[in-house]
Amino acid sequence: MSRTVAILLARLIFAGAFAMAAVFKFAGMEQTAVYIAAAGFPFPLFLAWLAAIFEVGLVAAFLTGAFFSEAALLAGAYVIFLAFAFHGPALWQANQAEFGFxxxxxxxxxxxxxxxxxxxxxxxxxxxxxxxKRGTASGN
Known part of the structure; x- marks a missing residue:
């Protein structure tokens, strides 16, 4: 029972983190686009919308368990991309907190x-x- 609770809690935490990110993007899409543009990306408003929609998809996968492993891998790639794009080594000199992020x-x-x-x-x-797949621990 404790394993089930831990897994469900972890899924809720993942979903909650991406839900908050999506809500902030939808609530301030223009500000998100400005932040994306400041990092040097083209088409910032399009990318902001794309990110928000992607995060909603991740939330759905984490809450339902459908395509969970695929979503977790895509979310992992997304998180690493965000680390380098918005908190990478070029920013550490000016703001050491960026290294922590x-x-x-x-x-x-x-x-x-x-x-x-x-x-x-x-x-x-x-x-x-x-x-x-249901009934397997790792899909093997």
């Missing part, structure tokens, strides 16, 4: 990798996916 992304990435390997658990999981 950068490292935090890697701890989140580690959790997402662990989740991808172990799947969404047996409870409240749709069991849909290419990697993890």
């Amino acid at each position: 950068f490292v935090d992304h890697f701890t989140f990435f580690a959790g997402l990798l662990f989740a991808a390997v172990h799947g969404p658990g047996e409870k409240l999981a749709m069991g849909l996916g290419l990697i993890w």
Whole structure:
């Protein structure tokens, strides 16, 4: 029972983190676009919308367990991209806090990798996916 609770709590935490990110983007899409443009990316408003929609998809996958491992891997790639794009080494000289933000992304990435390997658990999981299937711990 404690394993199930831990897995469901982890899924809720992942979903909550990405839900908050999406809500902030939707609530301030223009500000998000300005932040993206400041990092040097083209089409910042389009990328802001794309990021928000992607995060909503991640929330759905973490809450339902559908395509959970795939979503966790994609989320991991996204988190590492964000670490380098918005908190990378070029920013550490001007603001040492950026190094902390950068490292935090890697701890989140580690959790997402662990989740991808172990799947969404047996409870409240749709069991849909290419990697993890209901009844297997790692999709093997």
